[in-house]
Amino acid sequence: MTHVEDELTSQPECWTRAATEAAQHAGALPSPGERVAIVGCGTSYFMAQAVAALREGAGLGETDAFAASEFPHGRPYDRVVALTRSGTTTEVIDLLGRLKGRTRTTALTADPATPVMAAADDVVVLDFADEQSVVQTRFATTALTLLRAHLGLHSDSVVTDARTALATPLPEGLVGCTQFTFLGRGWTVGLANEAGLKMREACLAWTEAYPAMEYRHGPISITTHGTATWMLGEAPEGLAEQVRETGGTWVPGTLDPLAELVRVQRLAVAVAAARGLDPDQPRHLTRSVILARP
Numbered sequence: 001m002t003h004v005e006d007e008l009t010s011q012p013e014c015w016t017r018a019a020t021e022a023a024q025h026a027g028a029l030p031s032p033g034e035r036v037a038i039v040g041c042g043t044s045y046f047m048a049q050a051v052a053a054l055r056e057g058a059g060l061g062e063t064d065a066f067a068a069s070e071f072p073h074g075r076p077y078d079r080v081v082a083l084t085r086s087g088t089t090t091e092v093i094d095l096l097g098r099l100k101g102r103t104r105t106t107a108l109t110a111d112p113a114t115p116v117m118a119a120a121d122d123v124v125v126l127d128f129a130d131e132q133s134v135v136q137t138r139f140a141t142t143a144l145t146l147l148r149a150h151l152g153l154h155s156d157s158v159v160t161d162a163r164t165a166l167a168t169p170l171p172e173g174l175v176g177c178t179q180f181t182f183l184g185r186g187w188t189v190g191l192a193n194e195a196g197l198k199m200r201e202a203c204l205a206w207t208e209a210y211p212a213m214e215y216r217h218g219p220i221s222i223t224t225h226g227t228a229t230w231m232l233g234e235a236p237e238g239l240a241e242q243v244r245e246t247g248g249t250w251v252p253g254t255l256d257p258l259a260e261l262v263r264v265q266r267l268a269v270a271v272a273a274a275r276g277l278d279p280d281q282p283r284h285l286t287r288s289v290i291l292a293r294p
Helices: 003-008 011-028 043-057 090-099 138-150 156-167 188-203 239-246 257-274
Strands: 036-040 063-067 079-084 104-109 122-125 179-184 207-211 227-232 249-251
Touching: 003 257, 011 122, 011 138, 011 156, 036 043, 036 090, 043 063, 043 079, 043 138, 043 188, 079 090, 090 104, 104 138, 138 257, 156 257, 179 188, 188 207, 188 227, 188 257, 227 239, 227 257, 239 249
Parallel strands: 036 063, 036 079, 079 104, 104 122, 179 207, 179 227, 227 249
Antiparallel strands: none
16 A cells, blocks of 8 residues: 555544544644634645635635745735645745744644744644655545544534545446546535646646636636546536536535535546556655755
8 A cells, every 4th residue: 555545544533632632733734703814835725725715705704815936025914824744835935034033923733843933923833744745645634634623514424424425435437537626616616626736646648627617718628538527515507417418527516615626636546547657756846845045
């Protein structure tokens, strides 16, 4: 078993622990009414998109998501939350340094022995969800679960759905598809973006991701026999039928969207195996992007 497989199968237990511990971290996390920005890089940026949409959608305060390198320094926030598994990513550390003394910052990380511990004002350590693999699975979803629980939006059914996602066979024929499109709505747009990234990282698949209503505005033109369109969450009316009419495979989101992401993680590993690739050794990638200083 690869590190990725081992880590993604542990997600139900990690989510349960994160949800249980959310209350003890409440002082370090955004309070209702605060104007908040959530930042990250790669997978963490897509989790930030999901959390921002969840928080603002719940009426808890204006919330934006940015890639750490694209943070708008002229815009005022009460708190900036940084998601960083490694605690060493250059763009995140640099941003926290620029915000020090001006804006309250919180970091969610997996490693307590890294520069982020001093760079952020508050730190939440999820070391039980740390990973050996380059490709992120359980840390990202565990951080999202902690924040979801903090917002009052987590339930035991999410963990139950995750166990179902791990135990249920993938749809027949999916591994052999040549192209994958992931769709989301609201907070699941971030999950769709992450699903596409997982497939690119782990198995070099041709993938795209869109807000579901945007799919009809051009992207559906690539859909045909041998392609798959996977919906994370509830699909817009009539979209499934339109995809099927093209000859493409439609994959409905029948579980909680975060559990659907676990199914995608499994698919990425399965496609990697079918193509003779090692998902623990993704091409051109390292566990953390640390940029050399001039």
